[in-house]
Amino acid sequence: MDKFFSQRHCDRCGGDLKGGRTMSMFNQDCICLDCKAKEKQDRDYEKAVQADIDEIKKGNYNFPGIRK
Numbered sequence: 001m002d003k004f005f006s007q008r009h010c011d012r013c014g015g016d017l018k019g020g021r022t023m024s025m026f027n028q029d030c031i032c033l034d035c036k037a038k039e040k041q042d043r044d045y046e047k048a049v050q051a052d053i054d055e056i057k058k059g060n061y062n063f064p065g066i067r068k
Contacts, residue, residue, distance in 0.1 A: 004030050025049055027065040 008017055011029035020033045025048040031039065039045060048066050055063035 010035055024065065025052060026067040 004021070004023070007030055009015065010017060010021075010032040012024070012031045012035040015032045015034065017030070017032055021030055022033065022036050023029070024031050024036075024039060025045060026039065026042070042048075044066070051066050052063055055061075
């Protein structure tokens with residue numbers, strides 16, 4: 001099973017992922033929904049979303065994000 005689906009804690013804050021999980025738009029972190037809400041407030045969030053869309057249009061479904 002993929003680590004994304006089996007891990008129990010948020011890569012960013014260490015919180016429990018029982019309430020939901022998603023992939024960060026900035027990197028390949030598996031984050032909780034609270035961290036996702038905070039991430040959306042980042043000034044570069046729209047830039048990260050657009051970079052992801054552009055890569056998907058090129059056929060790259062494994063874009064690592066704009067930050068490491």
